[in-house]
Amino acid sequence: QIDEYVLSIRQCHTREEFAQLLRDWVDGLTDERGMARRRVRVDVLGSSVSRPSLRDQLAEVDQQVAREVAALLLIAHDRGWINMPFDLETAAMWWYGMLNGRYMLEHTADAARLAEWDRIATTAMLAVVFTDNPPTG
Secondary structure, eight states: HHHHHHHHHHHHHSSHHHHHHHHHHHHHSHHHHHHHHHHHHHHHHHHHTTTTHHHHHHHHHHHHHHHHHHHHHHHHTTTTSSSOOSSSSHHHHHHHHHHHHHHHTTTOOOOHHHHHHHHHHHHHHHHHHHHHOOOOO
C-alpha cells in the first residue's frame, strides 16, 4: 500500500494537489474499512498491555509505519511544498495516534459527529503538515 501512496504523491504537481491528496487520505482512513482496522488495532493494543512480547512487535510495526509516512512527507518537503519544523517520524506517529483515537467515537457517535471529528482531524493534520501556511477548504 505504501507504494500506492508514493505513486500518488509523485503524481502531484502542486502544493494544493498534495493538500487535496492528504484530505482524500483522511476520507479513506475514516471509512468503514478504516473503522474495522481501528477496532482490531485497539483490541491488539489492549492485549499488548500485559504481553510485553506483543507490545515489542507492535512497537516495531509502529516504527516501520512512521518511517514510511516520514518518507512520504520527505517527498513533499523535497518539492518545497512543506517545511515542517518537526521530526517527520514523530509527526507521523502523532498522526497515527490521533487517527486511532477516532475509535472513541466510532461505536457511539452518529454520522454528523463522526464527520465533525473528520473535519477537526483534517484541519489539525493540515496545520501540522503545512505549519508555515495551512491550506483552507
